[in-house]
Amino acid sequence: MNGKRTNWPLVIGGAVLVGLLLVACLWVVWSGMSAFLTSRTTPPPEYRSNGAQIYFTATSQRGTPITSDFRMGMMAGGRVACVTCHGPDGRGGQVRMMMSTFDAPDIRYETLTSEEHGAEDEHEPCTDETIKRAITVGFEPDGEPLDEPMPRWTMSQADLDDLLDFLKALD
Ligand code: HEC
Numbered sequence: 001m002n003g004k005r006t007n008w009p010l011v012i013g014g015a016v017l018v019g020l021l022l023v024a025c026l027w028v029v030w031s032g033m034s035a036f037l038t039s040r041t042t043p044p045p046e047y048r049s050n051g052a053q054i055y056f057t058a059t060s061q062r063g064t065p066i067t068s069d070f071r072m073g074m075m076a077g078g079r080v081a082c083v084t085c086h087g088p089d090g091r092g093g094q095v096r097m098m099m100s101t102f103d104a105p106d107i108r109y110e111t112l113t114s115e116e117h118g119a120e121d122e123h124e125p126c127t128d129e130t131i132k133r134a135i136t137v138g139f140e141p142d143g144e145p146l147d148e149p150m151p152r153w154t155m156s157q158a159d160l161d162d163l164l165d166f167l168k169a170l171d
Contacts, residue, residue, distance in 0.1 A: 050062065050162040095149070
């Protein structure tokens with residue numbers, strides 16, 4: 001014996017504290033993981049169709065990737081979807097983004113395919129095919145490229161069909 005005595009209450013107290021910290025850490029990691037996993041596997045319930053989910057979030061219920069070449073991409077808060085510019089009702093309007101302001105057109109199916117729209121915008125009424133072309137490669141029916149703010153989108157054919165169905169359902 002060299003006279004040193006172990007301070008047992010301190011040792012036990014310390015061990016309990018370390019144990020509690022460990023449990024807290026595990027809990028944080030676990031809840032983070034499960035939140036991450038459920039956000040990956042369960043689609044938000046508020047979107048009644050895959051087309052609506054694509055329009056509002058640029059994600060697919062099919063799990064297939066949706067990407068765009070959106071160039072104002074450093075925008076705070078992450079990704080853009082159709083709704084960011086064309087609005088929740090598809091009617092478009094003025095968009096303020098980063099340092100610029102621009103007008104996004106009305107993209108309800110009825111508007112895009114009507115004669116009046118063609119006359120007003122000096123291009124012919126759209127068809128299903130030319131609307132898909134506008135979304136994916138950014139051309140108007142007459143071959144004119146769409147202006148810069150409109151991103152070019154890459155998504156599966158099935159997702160594109162769902163999205164078009166959503167535009168058809170807007171009124
Ligand atoms: C960052 C803003 C922005 C986002 C996001 C965006 N658009 Fe656009 N979009 C525009 C602008 C601006 C135009 C008009 C371009 C022009 O007139 O040259 C346009 C044009 C269009 C057109 C052609 C309209 C016409 O009159 O010929 C369609 C169709 C369209 N967008 C669909 C979509 C869909 C579907 C999405 C989502 C997958 C989307 N857009 C996302 C800005 C956006």
